[in-house]
Amino acid sequence: MIRFTFLFVFLLILLFVTELTNEVQISIVIPFTEWLARLCSKIIGIFDQHVIFQGVNIVSSQNGFSVSIQAGCNGIEASIALISGILAFPANYFAKILGLCIGTISIQILNILRIISLFYLGQWNIDAFEWAHLYIWQTLIMIDVLIVFLVWLKFNKYLQEKAKI
């Protein structure tokens, strides 16, 4: 438990500080965030034709409302928390790689749901948007990290029991 805690905190800080460097921001974070905005606008475009994207912004051409995907809204911090937890926990490489891939994808799927819901919530009521943006979704995304991590722990336990048989 102590080894896990120290390794988790070390990896978390290391990945977080690395993410904040200019090189990583320019080469990974900003292009990823722009891709995320494009993906969200394409998904919204399936049922709503009045949406366009500009860089990291998703804009409604109907009323001009836009959401800008900034740090903390692109799911990278939540993914860093999950990656740190999975890497710090003692498990075999197969379980870790599978956990990293499926876990990160599941966080991003929920994050896309967050961005799309905020886009419509903001057009409906700006107070509700602020509430959901600043407090509720932040909480739900991190609880999603916890649940994904718990499911992964269970999967890891299953793999280990299977290996013993």
Add this chain to the structure above:
Amino acid sequence: MPLLKVFIYRILLATPLCFCIWYYSAVIWIWPISQSVQFIMRFLFPNLIASIEQSGHALDIVTNFGDLMEYTQHKKMIALAFAVNPLSYAYSLAMYALLQVASKNFDFKSWVLGLLILWMTIIFGISVDILKCITFDLAPPGMSYPTEFSNWQLNLLGVSYQLGYLILPSLAPLLLWAYFNREFLQEYIVISS
């Protein structure tokens, strides 16, 4: 029903309740936070902060830069006061409460201890936010930072702000909950030998 499913259902049920109580009681519990932040900021940086006043759910920060007009060569108007939203940091209290309520074994003592620890992370986040505003947002272009931090201190302030704003409010309650609910987690954890 599997333990994890019950936990998820409880979280979904507890979320609106905990956030409502948290928000409508905020006017009460923001006051001691504002006092603590004011005490710490005045102790560490006696020349920066004149006062920190609670205004509903916000904190109004009044700086000591009344004579800063002389400080700047450009003689530009600069803001002497700004507001900080403490709820952006303090939603960790609601999140921790809902995780504890959703747990199988709710322990009041560990809940209170967790809230006290979160209290410190909130004070840290708000204090660093205030320093960030003074250092980066209030200083007019081309003017030296009023805090006169060195380069490495500015970098540390930047990282601390991002950590205090993006990571700590949502991760700290999760870690505290995991620590106080080790028995719950034991059902899932098998350490590789």
